[in-house]
Amino acid sequence: MSTVLPVDAFTQLLPAMLADLQQLVTCETPSNDLIAVAAGARLVAAQGARALGAQPETLVLDGRTHLRWRLGPGPRRVLVLCHQDTVWPLGTLAEIPWSVTDGVIRGPGCFDMKAGIVLAFTALDRLRAAGADLDGVTVLVTGDEEIGSPTSADLIREEARGCAAALVLEASADGGALKTGRKGASMYDLVVTGRAAHAGLEPERGVNTTLELAGQVLAIAALADPALGTTVTPTALTSGTTTNTVPAAGRLAVDVRALTVAEQQRVDEGMRALIPRLPGAALELRGGINRPPLEEKASAGLFALAGAVAARLGLPAPEGTTVGGASDGNFTAGAGVPTLDGLGAVGGGAHAAHEHALADELPGRAALLAGLLAELLAVRGVGDPDEETAGE
Incomplete structure (x- = not known):
């Protein structure tokens, strides 16, 4: 007893x-x-x-x-x-x-x-x-x-x-x-590398990480599936150093929550399949699945x-x-x-x-x-x- x-x-x-x-x-x-x-x-x-x-x-x-x-x-x-x-x-x-x-x-x-x-x-x-x-x-x-x-x-x-x-x-x-x-939690940090240039004199010589991140934010948010309770939320975003310089470095934090292991893995695969959208830009994905x-x-x-x-x-x-x-x-x-x-x-x-x-x-x-x-x-x-x- x-x-x-x-x-x-x-x-x-x-x-x-x-x-x-x-x-x-x-x-x-x-x-x-x-x-x-x-x-x-x-x-x-x-x-x-x-x-x-x-x-x-x-x-x-x-x-x-x-x-x-x-x-x-x-x-x-x-x-x-x-x-x-x-x-x-x-x-x-x-x-x-x-x-x-x-x-x-x-x-x-x-x-x-x-x-x-x-x-x-x-x-x-x-x-x-x-x-x-x-x-x-x-x-x-x-x-x-x-x-x-x-x-x-x-x-x-x-x-x-x-x-x-x-x-x-x-x-x-x-x-x-x-x-x-x-829900399981995944945490990512997407690091983008571009090329600096003078924003007024020759912006065409730069690779703009703000523009690159703008496209990536939309692609990442599209990985969510509200019907299955899967949230993919871009959060902290930084890019550039001064107002007159094409930004050459930027990063984006992403918070992911999912009810099932399958959904968590699907989003992880989607995050790892991201490719640059601008010629000359480079992506590095850090982080991953934190808690199942x-x-x-x-x-x-x-x-x-x-x-x-x-x-x-x-x-x-x-x-x-x-x-x-x-x-x-x-x-x-x-x-x-x-x-x-x-x-x-x-x-x-x-x-x-x-x-x-x-x-x-x-x-x-x-x-x-x-x-x-x-x-x-x-x-x-x-x-x-x-x-x-x-x-x-």
Whole structure:
């Protein structure tokens, strides 16, 4: 039988959860500030050590700090996945200070996704206190998710390998919905090289990268397929140096989102098939597929289990939705591991000035996570290698 922890058990812990969240939010951790992320990791490590009864491994990859707890000596069974970096630059806290007013929590990163870290530690701490066997649980808290996980992607895939489930503590979708699907994300940088010339005296001697990019923008945008949910969005564009010089260098950033691997690959092939339109222009395509889609089939079983757990706890039946934003859950799903995302805070405004989380929802989310973990860990052999593949 799995351990059942009622919502009331977590309601009593709400003041402690808010205190831990305040500590994390008031330590600003923008992804590109390696010192700030390392400082935030030290706070997360201290909170996690208290909750889990073990110190984490601190993994510094290309200067970026990540934390890993592998609980127990047994095979890996369940991956609990979080990140503690945010999109907010240092100094944002002065503009959006920590506050809890009428049950609304505010502060940079409170929703996306520092509350998720607190929920993970709270659920696991209570399970441990209740005598649950957490052998096989891995908790991974990364420090570069908001910039595409350049150093942690391989680490995430490694930790997910062989697990029966990955539970992602990203913030919920609108109204607390779980994220049962996520579009895959691809990021490109198209670099164009032309030839400079005086724009007034002899523009015909130049190769104009602004004109070249204008044609490429239209060709790239045409790769989108709205009917299939595929977006191809030209974003940042630069070209040239002065107003009286034919531009000889330019570049274009492109953001691609797709619901299926097939669509993601189709667009990638289209991007790689681009050719110059002006004689003398040269193209260089950088980047590519960053995160594969989290397709709904990867979350279906865990979503059904979440519904059963919610019913046992007297919580409303969770809703599921597919969103355009990608997360580290895309990596675990892409590795073939059943993945359920959006298990973190209820609120809104991720990456926006009105970012907020709802305090009264935290106990129910912690209870749901604890129930999911208990159910997954109660299944004998979950996460153990198959006999046929154990020696491969």
